[in-house]
Amino acid sequence: MAKGVHRLSARQIATARTGHHADGGGLYLQVTKTNARSWVFRYERNRRRREMGLGSLTAVDVQEARERAAEHRKALARGDDPMAARIARKAAKRYTWGEVCDAYITKASEEWKNDAQAAQWRQSLKDHGPKADLPLEHVTDGVVLACLRKIWMDKTETATRLRGRIERIWGYAHYEKLVTGENPARMKGHLEHALPKASKVKKVKHHAAMPxxxxxxxxxxxxxxxxxxxxxxxxxxxxxxxxxxxxxxxxxxxxxxxxxxxxxxxxxxxxxxxxxxxxxxxxxxxxxxxxxxxxxxxxxxxxxxxxxxxxxxxxxxxxxxxxxxxxxxxxxxxxxxxxxxxxxxxxxxxxxxxxxxxxxxxxxxxxxxxxxxxxxxxxxxxxxxxx
The missing domain is CATH 1.10.443.10 (Intergrase catalytic core)
Incomplete structure (x- = not known):
């Protein structure tokens, strides 16, 4: 562990440049090239270095990040693995589609260019995607296909974006071990057999200009x-x-x-x-x-x-x-x-x-x-x- 805790001042947190900035006790402020800021907790377990995300700076302030890091240090002192415990908690809970969407968008928005991108994702998923209260394991081939078929012919560009977003969110849930099986939104070898090619149905529209x-x-x-x-x-x-x-x-x-x-x-x-x-x-x-x-x-x-x-x-x-x-x-x-x-x-x-x-x-x-x-x-x- 790094020596000393609570090293970062409010000014240092606000002005930190790209990289990892130690607050002490394994807690770091991570700043990406796009100036997204988030907290991570680093530790070693069985001679293996691990890194846990604790949330973005906009969602988790420095005090809360320090409290979370302190809890993880206590877990390590007891001989527990904080990351393994998190995975076990996730496996024990039944997640809804809406919860997984929120988790993915919150994580991904740390790398996105602006907050508008997150708003666009949320709106399209709300308008055209699976129902937010649907259990994650119920987001099946049939559910995804039904959502896409409603808009595939007349809103093809929106539909193709929606499919890609569902695929990425479901893939994230699979990586986090929240769900098993094949991705229901995958195109190659799957939805390509059920939907017309977007290039064939998409009408090229020139941007109409007001005189x-x-x-x-x-x-x-x-x-x-x-x-x-x-x-x-x-x-x-x-x-x-x-x-x-x-x-x-x-x-x-x-x-x-x-x-x-x-x-x-x-x-x-x-x-x-x-x-x-x-x-x-x-x-x-x-x-x-x-x-x-x-x-x-x-x-x-x-x-x-x-x-x-x-x-x-x-x-x-x-x-x-x-x-x-x-x-x-x-x-x-x-x-x-x-x-x-x-x-x-x-x-x-x-x-x-x-x-x-x-x-x-x-x-x-x-x-x-x-x-x-x-x-x-x-x-x-x-x-x-x-x-």
Whole structure:
């Protein structure tokens, strides 16, 4: 065991970088490359080193982690193996599907890019997966297939994601020795014989874009709404980013004094850091939000639901992603901005080597002019033409 206990201060816990940081007595704070923080307990048993997860920092505070570590040290002093005892407790309990889903998502979210991903998993499993109160051993081939068949033909992409999520959760339960047998959600050699190929039934849909001349009127409607989803949609349109870049954002990415939003490479489709110059209205939206939680932590379809549902805005023919095309069309037709500047604003990867050479810098000043002009355009509603 490491000498001394309770070594880590609150500041050290909050600012610790990637790696394992000893609190003493076998307790460590683990920080991943994605800055996820969790507690682990390390010990040796029969000359074999073992490591137990004690929970994420968001779910288990330092005091509780220290208490759990102390209990494990007592168990070791009695000659017991803490990990073996945990496995025995699990084997003795009957788990429900919902409990296993929660356990897997809590564990996996420590490595995921943002909390929105966990929210998306929970929502899709709630909407389309097996019932949460179903005993784990009752999640059989027939149950999984019944869930998938309901949405396989008309919501193929959602169905394929759901199948993969069920497979991973069930696989986790099998690894933890909570259930035995073959994975009922496996595709190869199993569900592939019962379901049509997704590539054959999936219709390719291009993201429908609202004509840019109509976007200011939409923005005016959104300004009358005070909900977080309306603010998120306004912000997404103003910054011309992708849905997941908004919903996955966190306060540490924003510099409100410099009016900049730095999206890390792991959250960008092209895999490169993207800096967004924030226009005046985007800043107003951010300043209106509470700072005790991420600004736009919403599920993946919340903004789309607001835009398309008849009892909301009712624009069923358009998508949130389509506003990036609206922005591009506006920039091409209403401004003299060079194309590569517009492409930079959209965080697109440029394949042309000559043009890409101009993109070695972020060209923040030029893009700020462009985003300010977009902000100004969206504030003015065109008057109807006389008949």
């Amino acid at each position: 840019y001349a109509e976007v200011p009127a939409l923005m005016a409607k959104l300004r009358t709404r005070t909900g977080r989803s309306a603010k998120a949609l306004r912000f997404t349109i103003l910054t011309a980013v992708r849905t997941e870049e908004t919903t996955g954002s966190d306060w540490h990415e924003f510099d409100l004094d410099k009016a900049r939003w730095t999206i890390p490479p792991e959250r960008i489709k092209g895999g490169k850091e993207h800096v967004v110059p924030l226009c005046a209205e985007a800043l107003e939206i951010l300043k209106s939000l509470p700072k005790d939680k991420p600004p736009f932590r919403l599920s993946e379809n919340t903004m789309l639901y607001l835009l398309q549902k008849p009892d909301k805005l009712g624009f069923s023919q358009y998508t949130v992603h389509g506003f990036r095309s609206s922005f591009r069309d506006w920039a091409a037709e209403e401004t003299e901005t060079e194309n590569f500047i517009v492409e930079m604003a959209l965080a697109h990867v440029i394949k042309d080597k000559t043009e890409a050479a101009y993109r070695r810098g972020q060209l923040i000043a030029k893009r700020k002019v462009l985003m300010t002009a977009w902000d100004a355009f969206l504030r003015v509603i065109p008057k109807p033409k006389p008949e």
